[in-house]
């Protein structure tokens with residue numbers, strides 16, 4: 001089959017605009033699957049040749065037969081995986097870009113940590129019980145999305161005080177709080193070329209963590225503000241150039257480990273979420289094994305993709321190009337999972 005026989009589709013949220021725009025730029029037909037009432041951006045920005053509206057995420061499976069008939073290739077993104085759950089994503093029978101099995105490794109905090117540690121990546125300390133807390137910690141609840149519902153504490157007593165608001169919750173992790181700047185590194189690894197690319201960096205714009213500094217410490221105490229990390233958007237960052245070799249090294253190493261964890265390993269877009277401290281030490285607190293929203297500022301390419309491509313290359317477009325090259329080489333299987 002030739003490229004014109006395929007349609008690229010994703011769920012209308014997260015990074016769908018750049019995925020669909022990138023697919024169009026690479027010559028694919030595009031389809032946006034939108035929850036009812038949420039399709040206007042995909043129509044307005046003209047990125048979707050077609051829009052199908054569904055009532056709820058699980059209705060995806062009701063249209064799957066149709067997607068299969070039409071040679072649709074599904075691109076997973078953060079909201080897609082989070083709305084359906086990685087277990088349901090594994091059940092998808094339509095063509096799916098990327099290795100499904102690796103999504104379990106990123107969705108489960110224990111497995112994710114094992115993956116990072118096996119790759120020699122520096123990770124923040126974990127406290128098994130609140131009694132062990134002896135420094136500033138961040139408490140993260142499992143299934144918390146977009147940084148919502150985390151809290152900070154710096155002693156066992158403070159932990160229990162804050163935890164009162166979360167009575168009944170028992171699935172959480174207590175992680176050392178690293179003082180530094182958050183940096184999210186966006187990668188792309190192609191199974192066709194075996195090459196690793198650094199596509200760009202971002203930092204998140206989080207409420208109210210990014211607004212607390214706008215008022216004096218005294219006012220923060222007076223109005224009893226507690227820090228929260230709810231994501232509202234992403235801000236582009238260019239990294240100090242001397243740090244780039246390490247960024248590449250870390251990317252290679254998580255790819256290599258992933259190949260021991262699951263068949264075919266991780267490929268396509270992924271992201272290491274890090275804090276860089278004052279000694280320029282990198283602390284990775286999360287890995288995302290699919291496209292991240294931090295790539296959204298770069299619909300027209302990032303400074304890094306410009307160096308490599310001399311044409312606008314978003315992560316969405318890079319992904320579509322991977323599929324296009326796989327089709328041309330008669331190796332589509334190599335990018336599906």
Ligand code: AMP
Nearest residue numbers: 124138147175176177178182229285286
């Ligand atoms: P997450 O949901 O794990 O991506 O974390 C949400 C936000 O919390 C991040 O963007 C960081 O700003 C912050 N954060 C998470 N883990 C740590 C940590 N160990 N030390 C300092 N800040 C953190």
